Amino acid sequence: MNFLETKYSLDKDWLLTNKNFSLEDAKNLYINLKSIINFKLNVKDFGDNFIELYTFNFNNYIFKKNPNFIKILDSLSFKENEVLNQNFNGIGDLNQFKIRPVIKTDNSYIIPLPYTVSEAIYDSPFYWMIDDKKYRNKAQKNRGDIAENIVAKLLSRKIDSKFIHSEVEVKEVKATTVTDIDICVVKDNKMLIFQVKSKRLSQLSKNGDIATFEKDFKLAVRDAHEQAILPYELILSNKCYFQYKDSGKKLELPEVNEIYSACLVLDSYPAITAHTRLFFHKEKITPIAMSIFDLEIIMEYSQGFDTLFDYFKKRTQNSKYFIADSELGFFGGYLRTKLEKRPDSDIVAFDADFAQRFDLDYYKPLMEKYEIKFPETIKNIGRNDYCFCGSGIKLKKCCG
Template structure:
């Protein structure tokens, strides 16, 4: 089957009466697993959240035109999983039978990595960093969407904790497909009406028509914008992760549609990325020897370039060039010309600017008196640079390797989410610079799909890699990345237990139980809930 035939088959299956139940089973098997299994799954055989999101797009397209046919849930879920596996092969050949690994062209991987590469961010990072991103738009979001962006993290973590509790502790009350379904009258909303407002802002109404023209990979998908369904008196939350991502991405587009506020939103966005990165670095390492908006000048009339963020440590200078450019819709659809243009604007432009600044610092070509915000660099002997992207840029690591193959000075490209993980695991500037030197030294040898895999390789195998004098590529698979999934999720589960318990305070004995068992609170979780969110 070719790609069009596979997608047409899935489109047809999604019209069945019980497709939401089938979709929920796929989510349970591939995405919303048990806490104890995080980081231990065979991720190569699982469907990704992007694949599930595409299937959810078909559900939204056809939910108001369902047939009366009810399919076997288990076997149809397996059939769709196999169809999605076959779909992956179409990125390399017309159909699975003609697939020949030896004939894969490198440029084929550019589109494949956009859709199939793992995400840069954990869910909590989206909602946590949204506070930085929209700190100047807090009033507009509260007025027009009803929730406070500063409280979005706490409220999201209550939703996530509730799902973890239902799935891991009270799973016998969860519906068979393990989809989180919350009654609009759930007592947890009594103390926390802002949680309900957050959900409503990202919910699709029951009879709303969306995704009419949805079909192919990269087509506009309303599920990515509003990933919550309203059915009868219930909120259906297939993947909390997608809600977190929407909190990070959507407000800017909402504000951009407001003709009165859009100019202010654009103004707030200008410089926001640099300020956000500066804040992240200074909160971790202090503001001494970290500078922003540095202007390098040759003399009073000639500008060399500007540095977004400059961090100094002993004889080392680290340049951060920050961009907020995202992939365009044409790139997501696989248009190679658009992919390369986006790469040029987001990554190559930042890298070129960084190289210009590095060269000027190394050769002492700048004029200290004419330059702006420039610290004393006379003792600097080594200069490194990082191209940092504010938003997720799927496949960026692979794109650097493919598009810039053969170039002598490839950039280190990370996202704000990568930086957040790096700062959490490298507590001092010494640790940070050691890792950066490791990345530079091995950038032509190490192959990985994500920065987390690079970091995992460094933390667990750094000495072995540095001592390996063989020039052959060293592949760091996503097993290295899974360590962070396991560690970070467990850490945040423990940290957010108190937020969850606080949200339960005002539930009364005769209220329906928050776990959606259908029983009264006094006959359910009030008797045996000990605060655990996982076994």
């Protein structure tokens, strides 16, 4: 939800016109649903009737106050007697429950897995837009532009914006463009390159279809890596110059002595680290590949450019020595050991226990930041209003 409004900031008008709700509405809906479920977990006793915990009756104060919530839930729901996934013939087929995770009954919505609602809110608008043939190309272009914008903003949390450059062309002296760099950060004769891909993996890839996965992985990671390393030699030998792609203005950068790079994807891709290791197992170096969610956490715990550069350097140089299931596993290992090799080992594997600290240190305060807004939503509820908890009973006979 933290990225939702940024991700679709260029598509706000389309959503209002075609779906009749705003990104702010969608974000507030999830905050309310999550807050209510947490409230019910801590306050109410459901006995054996656990389904009530995840049930929100139509007669609900927050729906009355925010009628657009109904529009959003209808867009994400299926009726309980509806045949879902009738075209689901194998493990690689699209599971409609991923984009319609809400069950709609005659009088209520049931949300068995609240987390999937946040995923659906984040992902579904793009599916809706590409179904609109007139808007499809614009939606895809917006997606690429916003991905780079998000990465630049995340980097600027700890790095001065004057060192961060977007949409840069690397040109030889003969004015031939060698490649485009999505984002580069240059400071103290050191450069970090970020190639950002908005290509989403197909459902077949996510579920293990190897042939499709190799094709999608090439578009999402391998091509980005090859694009990132292509100008290394020219840059390090000082045989090229830089200019901004849009304006054509020359970019004056100091001489660069060291370069490292990473590939970033816009969507959640939990297995990207393992898959990168799998498909680059024969190469001398396994590139760094992560999602914007990984980068967000890394920037939160970084001290600035020096920390980030040191991490990328050691992570790259020791890419065959250290193993972890996720980028946060590697970064947790870096915070503990600085990714220094041990004299008594041939290979070191990091477990995920340190990555779990991020849930407590970072996500818990983030959750609380949003949930603190919930009392404001219900402050004017009356005793005869239907309870906010979704029971379908008036407040005075329920949570009042």
